[in-house]
Amino acid sequence: xxxxxxxxxxxxxxxxxxxxxxxxxxxxxxxxxxxxxxxxxxxxxxxxxxxxxxxxxxxxxxxxxxxxxxxxxxxxxxxxxxxxxxxxxxxxxxxxxxx
Numbered sequence: 001x002x003x004x005x006x007x008x009x010x011x012x013x014x015x016x017x018x019x020x021x022x023x024x025x026x027x028x029x030x031x032x033x034x035x036x037x038x039x040x041x042x043x044x045x046x047x048x049x050x051x052x053x054x055x056x057x058x059x060x061x062x063x064x065x066x067x068x069x070x071x072x073x074x075x076x077x078x079x080x081x082x083x084x085x086x087x088x089x090x091x092x093x094x095x096x097x098x099x
Contacts, residue, residue, distance in 0.1 A: 006092060008085065032077055032078060
């Protein structure tokens with residue numbers, strides 16, 4: 001199995017706007033579970049300390065193979081969510097590993 005972990009750092013938004021955008025992106029990511037067959041497991045969580053210097057949102061997903069991860073990466077539903085990612089975030093870090 002492949003574990004795909006992504007961290008997102010949001011742009012500077014007023015606190016209430018940031019919270020709304022975090023919730024919107026979290027829900028959009030969670031919605032992928034029912035839309036992409038190759039996606040075996042999905043977790044999305046927000047950092048408890050929204051003003052921390054660390055990342056704001058974490059995605060953990062599992063795939064049976066690297067080929068399945070590649071299908072996910074170009075899936076039209078995933079590409080829709082990437083538009084939100086681009087609009088809301090300034091940094092992204094990702095790690096893919098076998099487990």
